[in-house]
Amino acid sequence: MRAKPIAIKVILVEPAGALNLGSVARLCENFGVDELRLVAPRCDPDDPEAKRMAVRGAKFLKAAETFSCLLDAISDCRRVIATCGRIDHGTIPLNHPEEALPWLINTSKESPVALVFGREDRGLTNQELLLAQKVITIETSPQYPSLNLSHAVAVVLHELNRSQRDFSTSNPKDKLSHQPASxxxxxxxxxxxxxxxxxxxxxxxxxxxxxxxxxxxxxxxxxxxxxxxxxxxxxxxxxxxxxxxxxx
Amino acid sequence: MRAKPIAIKVILVEPAGALNLGSVARLCENFGVDELRLVAPRCDPDDPEAKRMAVRGAKFLKAAETFSCLLDAISDCRRVIATCGRIDHGTIPLNHPEEALPWLINTSKESPVALVFGREDRGLTNQELLLAQKVITIETSPQYPSLNLSHAVAVVLHELNRSQRDFSTSNPKDKLSHQPASxxxxxxxxxxxxxxxxxxxxxxxxxxxxxxxxxxxxxxxxxxxxxxxxxxxxxxxxxxxxxxxxxx
Incomplete structure (x- = not known):
């Protein structure tokens, strides 16, 4: 599918639910993610509920590194995409996943790339969103737009996988040669x-x-x-x- | 977004996990599904764990009709897509979701359409798969291809939503509202x-x-x-x- 794998870091900011955390670990294994990172988690990766949901992704829980703030968690990543459930975010334009995700992996450099997901109840703060070059939102029903955290991760990792599939066909060179600042x-x-x-x-x-x-x-x-x-x-x-x- | 809503029935065959059942109910509300149907469920839609996961999708649990076999559950549906986690399915060709889902909703008929998901452990039988016109599979890592049931539902409903979206009309709004300086x-x-x-x-x-x-x-x-x-x-x-x- 792609020439050489890009290391994808999935970063959860202050996850509170052990079930969600375990579910995301399973998804990391399902979609070939490189590493799961946690920013100030409010639940324990060792929680039996997390392990139960992780199934064969339990090693991601075990290996998960914890950071005190998002900036530390993305310090080695060049390209960063954050996710946002809200529609009305003024400062950074919101993208559909399929618009922004190809950019994340369209890089020849060795730096890892990051996908950042916010708190179950409040998502990411504006300050946190602004640490990413791009912000994506998943379109849902206006009646009840709020996705469960692990479902948002599932959709985004699936979309990323789809982008990687199409990747071999087209990649404009000028985009490849420019890495954003860290x-x-x-x-x-x-x-x-x-x-x-x-x-x-x-x-x-x-x-x-x-x-x-x-x-x-x-x-x-x-x-x-x-x-x-x-x-x-x-x-x-x-x-x-x-x-x-x-x-x- | 679409001219007239097509009634989408999500059908779970013998779901065993109350957490999964509740999660799927939430997704039905997230993505504007018409109805959740259960074929010989092995868990109780009234289970507190199901309700806890359903959050604002709890009404789908309450309204869920139960059928004894898949054929009964899809009897009023014209177009039916089944999902399959296995790669090696000989009888019906497997499609990527994005290939098959546009077909599901590209219909002027009033008949509802169905999306069928199998058991957590064994999926759908070949007989059940053969009740659908098309079978889709979600591409995952060969190391651990098995998605949690509710994650598979999340990915498929998201893809269906994407198919329904007409790109020309529904770019995220804030992209349109910002004019560059002259x-x-x-x-x-x-x-x-x-x-x-x-x-x-x-x-x-x-x-x-x-x-x-x-x-x-x-x-x-x-x-x-x-x-x-x-x-x-x-x-x-x-x-x-x-x-x-x-x-x-």
């Missing part, structure tokens, strides 16, 4: 930006977060590249220098 | 950026054009919006002010 790089760059914007008075303490969210959304939509992150840091450095030297 | 607006913003970057020494006369091309490329990839152009101009204004006032 989440950590981008985060550092945004922190530096925030400092400067506070200093020049564009941001005030009470507006900082909302405005930085907008800037992050813009850069994520662009799938900003490492060399562009470097360019922005160069600009920030030069502006700081200009402010400083105009003092003297 | 070329003139963007151009003015980039001119202003260039002036400032020359002033702070990030651009030199001989590098200006190449670097501004990169910045423009980044913003174009993001399909920058009018309000984001305004934000950037606000940042530029504030930086100019900071440089100026630090003089005095």
């Amino acid at each position: 989440p950590v790089e981008l985060n550092e760059c945004l922190e530096e930006t925030k400092e400067l914007l506070l200093r020049v008075g564009f941001l005030l303490d009470h507006t900082a977060e909302a405005r930085m969210t907008k800037i992050r959304g813009l850069l994520q939509r662009a799938e900003i590249r490492p060399e562009e992150v470097a360019m922005i840091r160069g600009i920030l450095r030069q502006i700081r220098w200009a402010i400083k030297t105009s003092h003297s | 070329p003139v607006e963007l151009n003015e913003c980039l001119e202003e950026t260039k002036e400032l970057l020359l002033r702070v020494g990030f651009l030199l006369d001989h590098t200006a054009e190449a670097r501004m091309t990169k910045i423009r490329g980044l913003l174009q990839r993001a399909e920058i919006r009018p309000e984001e152009v305004a934000m950037i101009r606000g940042i530029l204004r504030q930086i100019r002010w900071a440089i100026k006032t630090s003089h005095s």
